[in-house]
Amino acid sequence: MSGLQLLSEHRCFGGFQRFYRHDSREIGLPMQFAVYLPPQAEQGAVPVLVYLAGLTCTEETATIKAGAQQWAAQHGLALVMPDTSPRGANLPGDSDSWDFGVGAGFYVDATEQPWAAHYRMESYVVRELPELLKTLPLDVSRMGICGHSMGGHGALTLALKYPGVFRSVSAFAPIAAPGRCPWGQKAFAGYLGEDREVWKRHDASELMAQARNPFPEGILIDQGLADKFLAEQLYPEAFEAACAKAGQPLTLRRHAGYDHGYYFIQSFMADHVVHHAGVLSK
Numbered sequence: 708m709s710g711l712q713l714l715s716e717h718r719c720f721g722g723f724q725r726f727y728r729h730d731s732r733e734i735g736l737p738m739q740f741a742v743y744l745p746p747q748a749e750q751g752a753v754p755v756l757v758y759l760a761g762l763t764c765t766e767e768t769a770t771i772k773a774g775a776q777q778w779a780a781q782h783g784l785a786l787v788m789p790d791t792s793p794r795g796a797n798l799p800g801d802s803d804s805w806d807f808g809v810g811a812g813f814y815v816d817a818t819e820q821p822w823a824a825h826y827r828m829e830s831y832v833v834r835e836l837p838e839l840l841k842t843l844p845l846d847v848s849r850m851g852i853c854g855h856s857m858g859g860h861g862a863l864t865l866a867l868k869y870p871g872v873f874r875s876v877s878a879f880a881p882i883a884a885p886g887r888c889p890w891g892q893k894a895f896a897g898y899l900g901e902d903r904e905v906w907k908r909h910d911a912s913e914l915m916a917q918a919r920n921p922f923p924e925g926i927l928i929d930q931g932l933a934d935k936f937l938a939e940q941l942y943p944e945a946f947e948a949a950c951a952k953a954g955q956p957l958t959l960r961r962h963a964g965y966d967h968g969y970y971f972i973q974s975f976m977a978d979h980v981v982h983h984a985g986v987l988s989k
């Protein structure tokens with residue numbers, strides 16, 4: 708018994724788009740996630756690309772808007788799209804703002820009260836989800852991770868913290884230095900407390916500055932230059948500098964005219980799937 712409840716299944720590019728619900732051990736509440744199984748999964752276990760979405764999103768957002776399934780079908784990659792926070796905890800203030808609490812779990816394990824009991828998105832993504840995925844035709848020894856904005860922060864930090872879990876990493880417009888930006892400072896103070904040394908353990912630019920070329924096949928980041936959040940919230944240049952210091956190959960592409968939304972993500976999704984498929988097929 709996997710404990711997974713299949714909520715819906717839809718034919719999509721020769722494979723299946725599925726939505727699951729389960730009682731989460733780490734979160735202590737029911738959680739939902741989306742899985743795209745490409746046609747190749749009918750022949751055997753396929754590699755997995757985990758996609759972490761941004762603030763205000765659910766497991767459905769990128770499933771509907773990112774246009775990733777067509778490329779995943781071509782390259783034989785499964786897509787796993789989790790939710791962005793616990794839901795139903797009903798903690799005081801958890802729905803007062805769109806950048807903290809519900810829809811804004813920031814992919815960390817909270818240590819502060821009242822968040823610590825349920826806001827455990829790091830352990831959920833890194834430990835519980837792979838165990839659940841083993842019950843599907845998925846090869847969790849070949850997993851990559853990608854994400855957007857808050858999810859880009861999640862993808863970069865979880866890849867850097869758990870290189871044994873994720874073999875490839877990429878991001879769209881990631882919050883690349885959360886310790887320096889209002890979104891990150893608010894989330895880290897709320898979930899982790901005021902100690903900035905603790906924040907550094909969850910900050911992609913700080914983690915990368917201490918690393919030594921952990922992803923020799925490179926990291927891919929796309930960033931729109933018409934992104935309204937770029938100057939105040941994202942700091943790709945901090946991650947770029949940290950990669951240079953660490954000897955980490957980075958392809959950081961800056962695109963004139965593209966904003967922060969899913970039209971931008973759709974435009975470059977094929978390249979991200981190719982990036983991950985190239986690493987995970989070896």
Ligand SMILES: N[C@@H](CCC(=O)N[C@@H](CSC=O)C(=O)NCC(=O)O)C(=O)O
Nearest residue numbers: 761762763764805855856857858968969
């Ligand atoms: N409500 C906000 C906008 C919220 C927003 O733009 N969310 C982004 C992620 S931002 C960083 O994590 C997102 O992906 N939204 C979903 C979508 O469908 O675009 C505001 O008022 O500005």
